[in-house]
Amino acid sequence: MILVLPIILPLLFMVVLIFTRRWLAFQQGFSIFASIMLTFVSFLILTDVQQNGILAIQPGSWDAPFGITLVADLFSAIMMITTSFVAVIIMIYSPGFIDKERQTAGYYPLVFGLLMGVNGAFITGDLFNMYVWYEVMLTSSFVLIALGGSAEQLRGSIKYVTINFVASIFFVSAIGILYGQVGTLNMADLAAKMRTWDEPMYVNSALMLFFIAFSIKSALVPFFFWLPASYHTPPMAITALFAGTLTKVGVYTLFRFYSLFVVFDQQFWMYFILTLAGLTMFIGVLMAASQFDIRKILSFHIISQVGYMVMGLGIFTVGGIAGAIYFTVHNMLSKTNTFLAGGLVYQRSGSYDLKYLGGLYKAKPFLALLFFIPALSLAGIPPLPGFFGKFFLIKGGFEAQQYFITAVAILTGLFTLFSMVKIWNEAYWKKEPEEVKEKGKVHPSALLATSLLAAAVILMGIFAGPVIDVCLQAGEQIVNPEMYINAVLKR
Amino acid sequence: MESIILQIAARHMRPLLIGLSLIVLYRGHNEPGGGFIGGLMFGAAYILYAMAFGVDRTQKSIFFNPINLTAVGLFIALISGMPALLLGDSFMTGEWYTFFQGTLMELKLGTPLLFDVGVYLTVAGMLMLVMFSLMEE
Numbered sequence: 059m060i061l062v063l064p065i066i067l068p069l070l071f072m073v074v075l076i077f078t079r080r081w082l083a084f085q086q087g088f089s090i091f092a093s094i095m096l097t098f099v100s101f102l103i104l105t106d107v108q109q110n111g112i113l114a115i116q117p118g119s120w121d122a123p124f125g126i127t128l129v130a131d132l133f134s135a136i137m138m139i140t141t142s143f144v145a146v147i148i149m150i151y152s153p154g155f156i157d158k159e160r161q162t163a164g165y166y167p168l169v170f171g172l173l174m175g176v177n178g179a180f181i182t183g184d185l186f187n188m189y190v191w192y193e194v195m196l197t198s199s200f201v202l203i204a205l206g207g208s209a210e211q212l213r214g215s216i217k218y219v220t221i222n223f224v225a226s227i228f229f230v231s232a233i234g235i236l237y238g239q240v241g242t243l244n245m246a247d248l249a250a251k252m253r254t255w256d257e258p259m260y261v262n263s264a265l266m267l268f269f270i271a272f273s274i275k276s277a278l279v280p281f282f283f284w285l286p287a288s289y290h291t292p293p294m295a296i297t298a299l300f301a302g303t304l305t306k307v308g309v310y311t312l313f314r315f316y317s318l319f320v321v322f323d324q325q326f327w328m329y330f331i332l333t334l335a336g337l338t339m340f341i342g343v344l345m346a347a348s349q350f351d352i353r354k355i356l357s358f359h360i361i362s363q364v365g366y367m368v369m370g371l372g373i374f375t376v377g378g379i380a381g382a383i384y385f386t387v388h389n390m391l392s393k394t395n396t397f398l399a400g401g402l403v404y405q406r407s408g409s410y411d412l413k414y415l416g417g418l419y420k421a422k423p424f425l426a427l428l429f430f431i432p433a434l435s436l437a438g439i440p441p442l443p444g445f446f447g448k449f450f451l452i453k454g455g456f457e458a459q460q461y462f463i464t465a466v467a468i469l470t471g472l473f474t475l476f477s478m479v480k481i482w483n484e485a486y487w488k489k490e491p492e493e494v495k496e497k498g499k500v501h502p503s504a505l506l507a508t509s510l511l512a513a514a515v516i517l518m519g520i521f522a523g524p525v526i527d528v529c530l531q532a533g534e535q536i537v538n539p540e541m542y543i544n545a546v547l548k549r
Numbered sequence: 550m551e552s553i554i555l556q557i558a559a560r561h562m563r564p565l566l567i568g569l570s571l572i573v574l575y576r577g578h579n580e581p582g583g584g585f586i587g588g589l590m591f592g593a594a595y596i597l598y599a600m601a602f603g604v605d606r607t608q609k610s611i612f613f614n615p616i617n618l619t620a621v622g623l624f625i626a627l628i629s630g631m632p633a634l635l636l637g638d639s640f641m642t643g644e645w646y647t648f649f650q651g652t653l654m655e656l657k658l659g660t661p662l663l664f665d666v667g668v669y670l671t672v673a674g675m676l677m678l679v680m681f682s683l684m685e686e
Contacts, residue, residue, distance in 0.1 A: 059639075062640045072620075073623050076617070076619070077617065077620055116639055117630070117642075118643070119642040
């Protein structure tokens, strides 16, 4: 029964937060407590899955192919832990960063609505239910991205909403085609039936529609344009939350679907995904290197990093998948951390534009350190987790003899270093420009949150051994979808 | 917009629509209807009233805040899954009870109906919240 908690707890918290929306101090404290609770519950699920294998329950007591199944394997548990941990950090950060009007206008309930959708998408075992959780998540994010209603935000949110609706259309059409052909919506049942199916044409077209939908949502080439056009508009805490969670749900779903549903033409799908992964990595990082706004550099970076995760999927060996999972977790932490550090820069200097920044290393060495850690981690410098993530991905690439994509990954790493050094040089290293905007003070709670996250990044690098062990087990479960199918259908 | 016809119609339609929405809510489990449609009808009653008398007067005439109504609805939908847990079934399993069995007044009530009530309140609250903010502009 523990499996329903990741969904009903955020709903309960949301109700509490709606009723107490006038009491700001209570909201701030309660949100931190609530997100810590969620992290704890996700940990319980992880240990449960490790001991007893993949968990599956049937809410409503309707049996497997008919009712909605909730399934948790190690991958979903890992993703839930990371998401809730990122939420804890954002909840500590928000009181010090987001203005009071936004905080009382429903910011906290919406964050928990978002978390409910994200957790739901991680543990559902039903195609249509997955679509519903996506909508829950997107609806909350629509409001969050427009919250406050500045002109820039509305411009960004229109692009965001439109493209996400288009993606949802693709998603539902694919569900319709699959249901019409195979006659079931339960993902495990669908996967089992597809393995004895003799009409690959419809299945492949549905899969392609799924692929388009999720590559829009996880911002793969050529569908990434919405992300840098909208992510830099809301306050940094909201951007950081999106960066840490939303695109990764798309990546998670790609993994799940690839593992369960790609049974025909595997050769084609492998090269297709590897090509897109390579392009995404490379184009994303090139565009990041050409920007001058911290938020835009980091937004383009998200795209490039998604390429790495999908590369692990294309390789599809236990090592490759484990590397990709480790990389995803590292990315959720490090990426959020760079965004939060960027927010601190803004609080201190009043701008995100590199032209107006400078001298921060001299003035505030600790702020510089807080950016330095995740930036080096993203660039892949040992002993930070980014190094291990890339190392396992590249090792997996060599073992699977995918030399070309591996070369692209290594080259992209260099450019990542370049773009991080660019922020470092401009914002922290160079002399402070004459025409500075007014200087503000860094809020202690924002500083605390960023330091905690930086500490978590370092710990993840130091304890890479145990973490990668769990990732290897998770990779095992992804590569052998029979485990998932049997756990759901109780065979 | 002041229209005497609309005002009189709205004044009489409001209790009627609310009553109908409750009937639609109750028959929803086995026949056409349900929480969603009922909620829309409930919301429509107040939207009609707001069109005739303005948003301010409508908000004064209701004793609840639409956003609180939504929250209550979400909470009711949530606890409708709990009785099954107490009885040892899976979360959200439908539990039914029949009152006055064998008489003319036979009444079947169960947790799916409770869930529908939650949906009803959520939809009604959300609809009123959205429409009132749009009409205020």
